[in-house]
Amino acid sequence: MTIDLVTFSFALSVLAVILSARAFQLNNQKTEAIANGKQFESTPLQLQAYERLVLLTERIALSELINRLYQPGISSLEMKQLLLDNIRQEFAYNTSQQLYVSQLAWDAVRNLKEQEIMLINQVYSSLTPTEPASVFTKKILELEMAQPEGSLRELVTQTLNREAKKIM
Numbered sequence: 001m002t003i004d005l006v007t008f009s010f011a012l013s014v015l016a017v018i019l020s021a022r023a024f025q026l027n028n029q030k031t032e033a034i035a036n037g038k039q040f041e042s043t044p045l046q047l048q049a050y051e052r053l054v055l056l057t058e059r060i061a062l063s064e065l066i067n068r069l070y071q072p073g074i075s076s077l078e079m080k081q082l083l084l085d086n087i088r089q090e091f092a093y094n095t096s097q098q099l100y101v102s103q104l105a106w107d108a109v110r111n112l113k114e115q116e117i118m119l120i121n122q123v124y125s126s127l128t129p130t131e132p133a134s135v136f137t138k139k140i141l142e143l144e145m146a147q148p149e150g151s152l153r154e155l156v157t158q159t160l161n162r163e164a165k166k167i168m
Contacts, residue, residue, distance in 0.1 A: 057157050060087045075133060
């Protein structure tokens with residue numbers, strides 16, 4: 001009886017090892033399938049992020065901001081604050097998109113934001129705070145129109161488009 005019990009225990013142990021190995025194998029296959037599925041699911045999120053960043057570049061374009069925010073009768077100081085606040089809010093609203101885009105794309109968008117802020121401050125420093133916003137916005141638009149065809153906004157938009165097309 002003891003030999004049969006030893007043989008039975010050995011066979012049971014071997015069976016337990018085989019079942020454990022099979023369970024481990026199935027678990028790994030399931031994990032790989034989930035990982036592949038998540039990778040597939042991230043593509044729409046990446047494309048949406050590029051889309052939102054393209055929209056951001058358009059929304060913080062100075063000509064777009066001026067058209068949207070200009071109010072007759074306000075001072076250049078008030079207009080400057082409106083422009084800067086709006087750029088910062090738009091950017092802050094989209095900061096989470098950096099998780100889904102390349103570092104190059106995110107740096108390009110961030111540099112565009114900084115350039116727009118710098119341009120606003122540069123133009124404002126040439127005026128008095130009480131000058132009307134119309135003078136301030138006119139100077140900004142003149143400077144923007146004087147930029148060559150390859151403005152930073154155009155380059156950023158092209159970069160975002162090119163990277164999004166690689167994903168598609």
